[in-house]
Amino acid sequence: MRRSRRRLWGLLILIVVAPATFYGLQAVLRGATPSRSPMSVSAAIILPTPEPRGPTPAVTLAPPVPSPREQDAMAFDAVHNDVVMYGGGGFGTGAADSSRETWVFDAGGWHLLHPVASPDVAAGWMIEDPVSGGIVLVGAAQPNNRPIETWTWDGTTWTKRDDLPIAAQSLVGMAALPARGELVLVTAPTSEAATADDTWTWAASSWRLDHSVTALPVEGSTPVVASDPADRRVVAVFTGNANSRAETWAWNGVTWSQLTANEVAPFDPITAGMAPDPRTDDVILYIGGGEVRVGSTWTLSGSTWREVNATSPVVDTDYHGSWLLTDTRIGKVLMIGSAGRPNTLNALWVFTGTTWRAERASALTGSSA
Numbered sequence: 123m124r125r126s127r128r129r130l131w132g133l134l135i136l137i138v139v140a141p142a143t144f145y146g147l148q149a150v151l152r153g154a155t156p157s158r159s160p161m162s163v164s165a166a167i168i169l170p171t172p173e174p175r176g177p178t179p180a181v182t183l184a185p186p187v188p189s190p191r192e193q194d195a196m197a198f199d200a201v202h203n204d205v206v207m208y209g210g211g212g213f214g215t216g217a218a219d220s221s222r223e224t225w226v227f228d229a230g231g232w233h234l235l236h237p238v239a240s241p242d243v244a245a246g247w248m249i250e251d252p253v254s255g256g257i258v259l260v261g262a263a264q265p266n267n268r269p270i271e272t273w274t275w276d277g278t279t280w281t282k283r284d285d286l287p288i289a290a291q292s293l294v295g296m297a298a299l300p301a302r303g304e305l306v307l308v309t310a311p312t313s314e315a316a317t318a319d320d321t322w323t324w325a326a327s328s329w330r331l332d333h334s335v336t337a338l339p340v341e342g343s344t345p346v347v348a349s350d351p352a353d354r355r356v357v358a359v360f361t362g363n364a365n366s367r368a369e370t371w372a373w374n375g376v377t378w379s380q381l382t383a384n385e386v387a388p389f390d391p392i393t394a395g396m397a398p399d400p401r402t403d404d405v406i407l408y409i410g411g412g413e414v415r416v417g418s419t420w421t422l423s424g425s426t427w428r429e430v431n432a433t434s435p436v437v438d439t440d441y442h443g444s445w446l447l448t449d450t451r452i453g454k455v456l457m458i459g460s461a462g463r464p465n466t467l468n469a470l471w472v473f474t475g476t477t478w479r480a481e482r483a484s485a486l487t488g489s490s491a
Contacts, residue, residue: 181469181481181482182468182469183231183232183468183469183482183483184231184483186231186233186234187232187466187467187468188207188225188232188467190465190466190467191209191210191211191221191465191467192211193209193210193211193244193245194207194208194209194210194245195207195208195209195210195246195247195248195259195261196248196445196447196458197248197249197250197257198250198447198448198449198450199226199250199257199275199277200250200255200450200451201255201256201277202226203228203451204226204227204228205227205449205456205458206224206226206248206257206275207224207225207227208224208225208248209221209222209223209241209243209244209245209246209261210223210244210245222240222241222242224236224237224240224275224280227458227483228483228486229483229485231483232467237278237279237280238279239280239281239282240280241261241271241273241280241282242263242271243259243261243262243263243271244261244262244263245261245262245293246259246260246262246270246293247259247260247293247295247296247307248260248275248296249296249297249298249305250298251274251305251324252298252299252300252303252304252305253303253325254274256274256275256276257274257275258273258274258275258283258305258324259272259274259275259280260272260286260293260296260307261273262293269285269286269288270285270286270288270292270293270309272284272285272286272324272329283327283328284328284329286307286309286322286329288309288312288320292310292312292320293307293310294308294310294319294344294345295307295308295344295345295346295347295358296308296347297347297349297356297357298349298351298356299349299356299373299375300349301351301354301355301375303325304323304324304375305323305324306321306322306323306347306356306373307322307323307324307329308320308322308345308347308358309322310340317339317340318337318339318340319337319338319339319340319345321334321337321338321373321378323375334373334376334377334378335377336379337378338358338371338373338378339360343360343361343391344391344392345358345359345360345361345371345391346358346359346361346391346394346396346407347396348397348398348446349397350372350398350405350422351398351403352398352404353372353424354374355372355373355374355375356372356373357370357371357372357373357396357405357422358370358371358373359371359386359396359407361389361394368385368387369385370385370422370425370427381425382425384425384426385427386407386409386420386429389409390410392410393409393410393417394408394409394410395407395446395457396408396446397446397448398448398455399421399448399454399455399473399475400448400454400455401453401454401475402421402423402475403423404421404422404423405421405422405423406420406421406455406473407419407420407421407422407427408434408437408446408457410436416432416434417433417434417435417436417437418431418432418433418434419431419434419473430475430476431476431477431478434477435457435461435469435471435478435480436461437457437459437460437461437465437469437471445457445458445459449486451486452472452485452486452487454473454474455472455473456470456471456472456473457471457473457478458470470482470483470485470486
């Protein structure tokens with residue numbers, strides 16, 4: 123009886139598998155993709171697996187669009203409800219070829235402005251002053267041995283402020299600390315013997331060098347710096363290198379301290395950007411695709427990092443940089459850019475809390491869900 127049952131089961135398996143194998147092989151020989159029915163699985167698994175890629179923008183921004191550039195600076199201007207972009211050089215030409223252009227991006231798209239005065243800087247950082255609401259630009263003037271210049275934007279023109287008495291190549295990152303009404307600027311050590319970066323604070327009109335109990339350590343890699351208003355601090359993430367993990371540090375206005383947080387994997391700092399999410403009070407970290415061509419997005423809540431999107435859009439950040447911007451008008455985090463190389467600045471991404479969605483500029487009116 124058992125032998126008969128085995129023969130019966132063997133016959134049934136032959137009846138099911140043989141046609142699937144036969145038609146699957148036929149499909150492969152014809153160059154067609156076998157059907158995704160359960161019976162074609164044995165044939166489908168021999169096909170090569172396509173290289174994973176991030177999502178492609180569903181829409182692109184209407185002209186005019188700024189020309190491709192590198193080392194530009196961006197910030198969200200809450201007073202005028204738009205994104206401000208300044209400077210940048212032509213792709214591959216270096217910072218010396220600064221465009222000295224001022225663009226704003228709003229619900230109507232990109233607009234080139236013609237202010238009376240413009241900074242003569244090629245690269246730098248921009249952030250909103252938590253006290254005045256104006257935009258502060260810290261830039262590297264040319265040639266490189268000139269001091270770092272500071273400019274402010276009032277929505278119409280640029281005004282020059284105090285310089286920093288350090289070399290132009292020293293800029294590392296900048297963020298706001300609203301709890302103390304300050305901007306925090308991190309620069310490379312002013313002394314070759316130093317083992318930590320320098321921390322400067324901007325209060326209303328001038329910079330001062332802080333002498334914290336614990337300084338931000340030099341890890342041989344540029345940190346990604348962002349404001350964390352919910353926890354009344356500035357966060358810096360050292361990406362380390364291929365053989366070391368990333369570290370998360372926080373500045374409370376007096377000193378730096380390392381968070382006992384679980385860490386994200388090491389990544390290239392040029393491909394990364396951070397910004398606070400006004401909906402969740404988390405800090406959003408975007409890591410560009412680089413050679414992998416798939417981005418990822420993480421959130422920092424308190425001292426816990428969590429990956430929320432492992433297939434984020436591929437934004438070419440090798441030279442342009444991934445500028446994450448907190449749009450306080452619609453209460454979401456934005457990212458501008460596409461996978462084109464150089465970055466063509468022709469795509470708008472809005473973070474929904476779990477994924478990035480390509481939107482038209484009109485989404486900045488607040489109509490986007």
